[in-house]
Amino acid sequence: MKVQLLFLFLFIAILTGCSNKVERNIFAMNTHMSITCYGRQAEGACQATIEEIKRLDDLLSIGKLDSEVSILNASGRGVLSDDTKTLLEFSLAMWEKTDKVFDVTIYPLMEKWGFISKNFNVPDDDSIREALDLVGLDKIEYNSATGEIVLAPGQKLDFGGIAKGYTSDQIGKILSRYKIKGAIVSLGGNVQVYGKKPDRKPWRCGIQDPFAHERNASVLGVVTVDNEAVITSGAYEHFFTDESGRIYHHIIDTSTGYPAESDLESVTIVSKSGILADVLSTSCFILGLEGSKALWEQYDRSFDMILMTSDGTVYITAPLENRFKTDRKLRILR
Numbered sequence: 001m002k003v004q005l006l007f008l009f010l011f012i013a014i015l016t017g018c019s020n021k022v023e024r025n026i027f028a029m030n031t032h033m034s035i036t037c038y039g040r041q042a043e044g045a046c047q048a049t050i051e052e053i054k055r056l057d058d059l060l061s062i063g064k065l066d067s068e069v070s071i072l073n074a075s076g077r078g079v080l081s082d083d084t085k086t087l088l089e090f091s092l093a094m095w096e097k098t099d100k101v102f103d104v105t106i107y108p109l110m111e112k113w114g115f116i117s118k119n120f121n122v123p124d125d126d127s128i129r130e131a132l133d134l135v136g137l138d139k140i141e142y143n144s145a146t147g148e149i150v151l152a153p154g155q156k157l158d159f160g161g162i163a164k165g166y167t168s169d170q171i172g173k174i175l176s177r178y179k180i181k182g183a184i185v186s187l188g189g190n191v192q193v194y195g196k197k198p199d200r201k202p203w204r205c206g207i208q209d210p211f212a213h214e215r216n217a218s219v220l221g222v223v224t225v226d227n228e229a230v231i232t233s234g235a236y237e238h239f240f241t242d243e244s245g246r247i248y249h250h251i252i253d254t255s256t257g258y259p260a261e262s263d264l265e266s267v268t269i270v271s272k273s274g275i276l277a278d279v280l281s282t283s284c285f286i287l288g289l290e291g292s293k294a295l296w297e298q299y300d301r302s303f304d305m306i307l308m309t310s311d312g313t314v315y316i317t318a319p320l321e322n323r324f325k326t327d328r329k330l331r332i333l334r
Contacts, residue, residue, distance in 0.1 A: 020038065020039060020040060020042050020043075021036065021037070021038050021042065021198075022036070022037050022042035022043050022045075022046045023035065023036045023037075023046075024046040024047075024049070024050055026050055026053055026054075028053050028054060028057040029053075029056075029057050029060075029061065029160075029163060029164060029167070029187070029188065030061075030063060030188075031164075031187065031188025031189070032188060033053060033185075033186060033187045033188060034185070034186045035049050035050070035171075035183065035184075035185050035186075036183060036184050036185075037049075037175065037178075037180050037182075037183040038180065038181045038182045038183065038195075038197075038198050039178070039179060039180040039181040039182070040179075041178040041179060041180065042178075042180065044178055045174060045175055045178035045180050045183070048174050048177075048178065049171050049174055049175070049185070052167070052170055052171060052174055053167060053171075053187075056083065056163065056166070056167050056170065059081065059083055059084065060083075060084070060087070060159050060163045062107070062116065062156075062158055062160070068080075068081055068084055069084065069157055069158075069159060072084075072149070072151070072157065073107070073151070073156040073157060076150065076151045076153065076155070077148075077149065077150045077151065078148075078149060079146065079147050079148050079149075080147040080148075080149055081147075083166075084159075085144075085147045086166070087104075087159050087162055087163070087166055088104070088142065088149070088157075089144065090162065090166075090275060090279075091103075091104045091137065091159070091162060091279075092137055092142075094279045094283070095137045097295075097298070098279075098283040098287070098295065100136075100137075100254065100255070101253075101254070101255075101283045101286050101287060102161065102279050102282065102283045103135060103136065103137055103254045104137070104157050104158055104159055104161070104162065105134065105135050105136060105137055105139070105140070105151075105155055105156070105157060105158075106135060106158055106161075106252060106254055107155075107156035107157060107158040108130075108131040108134040108135065108154065108155070108156060109128075109131045109132070109135060109252050109254065109257055110158060110250075110252065111131070111156075112127050112128065112130075112131045112257075113248065113250075113252065114240075115238065115250050116158075120240035120248075122242055122248065128257035128258070129257070131257060132254070132257045134152065134154045134155050134156075135254050135257075136254075139151075139152040139155060140152065140155065161278065161279065161282050162275060162278050162279055163278075164187040164188060164190045164274075164278060165190060165229065165231060165273075165274040165275040165276070165277055165278025165279065166274065166275045166278070167187060167274075168185055168187055168190060168192040168229055168274035169192075169273065169274040169275050171185055171192070172192070172194055172274075175194050175195070180194065180195060181195050181196065181198070182194060182195035182196045182197055182198065183195060184203060189208075189231075189232060189237075190229065190231045190274070190277075190278060191205050191229065191230045191231070192228070192229040192230070192274050193205070193225050193226070193227065193228060193230075194227060195227070202224040202225070202226060203224065203225050203226065204222050204223070204224055204225075205222065205223050205224075205225055205230045206219040206220075206221075206222050207219065207220040207221050207222070207223065207230075207232060207266070207268050207306060208220060208232065208234075208236075208266070209266075210234050210235070210236045210265040210266045210308060211265070211312065220266065220306075220308060220314065220326060220328065221306065221314065221324055221325055221326030221327075221328065222324070222325050222326075223268075223270060223306065223320060223323055223324045223325075224323045224324075225270060225323075227272065228270055228271060228272055229269075229270070229271055229272070229273065229274040229277040229278075230268060230269075230270055230277070231268065231269050231271075231274070231277040231278050231281045232266060232267065232268040232269075232281060233251065233266075233267050233281035233282045233284075233285045234264075234265060234266040234267065234285070235247075235249035235251060235259070235260075235262075235265065235285075236249075236265070236266075237249075237250065238250035251282060251285050251286060253286050260285060260286040262285055262286060262287075262288050263288045263289055263309055263310055264284070264285055264288055264289060264292070264307055264308065264309055264310070265308045265309065265310055266306075266307070266308040267280075267281050267282075267284045267285045267292065267305065267306075267307055267308075268281065268305065268306040268307075269281045269284065269303055269304070269305055270303065270304040270305070270306070270320065271302075271303040271304070273303075276303060277303065280295070280303060283295070284305065284307070289307060289309060289315065292305060292307060293333055296317060296333070301317065301318075301319070304316070304317040304319050304320050305317050305333070306320065306324060308328070312328060312329065313328070313329045313330075313331060314326055314328045314329065314330050314331070315330075315331045315332075315333055316330065316331075316332060316333065317332075317333045318332055318333060318334045
């Protein structure tokens with residue numbers, strides 16, 4: 001009898017532990033974030049995740065004067081920590097692969113448009129040219145062996161287009177150490193799923209419709225994902241209007257200094273790598289439909305895309321054909 005009760009207790013403990021759900025919320029990196037973990041060590045995993053988010057926010061935030069990036073921007077030189085070194089080196093590689101579209105020296109341009117201070121304005125042409133002179137990763141001096149970096153006079157770095165993707169990848173390492181059965185992390189719209197749902201069904205992620213104000217449905221479509229990041233960029237996310245009502249969005253094209261004029265309204269990247277998805281979601285928006293397709297082919301189709309053009313047509317890469325559902329006009333990229 002005691003043996004039967006022991007086995008019953010162990011069975012209940014295992015069943016409860018595997019389905020144990022813990023949720024945490026935090027405001028960091030200038031956005032709201034949420035973490036949901038399932039497993040016996042879900043509480044510890046969530047706490048460790050929160051601490052990691054805070055650590056990286058303290059390191060990378062341009063809104064904190066004592067962060068590593070802010071100190072570097074103020075002094076113009078420094079020795080990078082391991083995390084910041086990884087981010088810079090990945091940024092340098094992506095700057096080359098995206099034909100200089102992705103550039104973390106964009107800070108002076110973002111500052112001119114008011115996206116740093118939130119005091120939005122339309123800068124004049126001289127101000128744009130002045131900021132453009134400071135943009136370009138080829139202007140920095142960097143020693144990969146020592147981590148030493150020297151910025152050009154007036155240059156500043158902004159890892160905002162890559163930090164959350166890197167953070168979600170780091171969270172994945174934490175969840176693995178805690179043997180979490182499944183988790184979903186939302187970092188201000190950057191979604192990444194790990195493991196399996198408690199019911200063993202695939203994770204389903206809704207993609208926001210840029211034209212939600214014109215339709216009854218707020219969701220463009222739903223994609224099923226498995227240990228992947230789902231990261232979306234669009235002109236509808238952060239923008240302001242001038243006195244005439246013209247809209248200026250936050251995705252700046254560093255070749256012109258102005259908000260990107262793209263034939264895309266929304267770009268969603270699905271990838272095993274959060275950091276890659278973060279970079280590509282912004283880069284592909286600037287590159288447009290054809291440029292995005294070319295980049296996908298350049299990467300040997302190792303990531304997937306959900307692209308919505310200005311006429312409301314949705315384009316998806318072929319591997320998503322049976323994983324994405326939408327009521328929009330759909331085209332498959334092969």
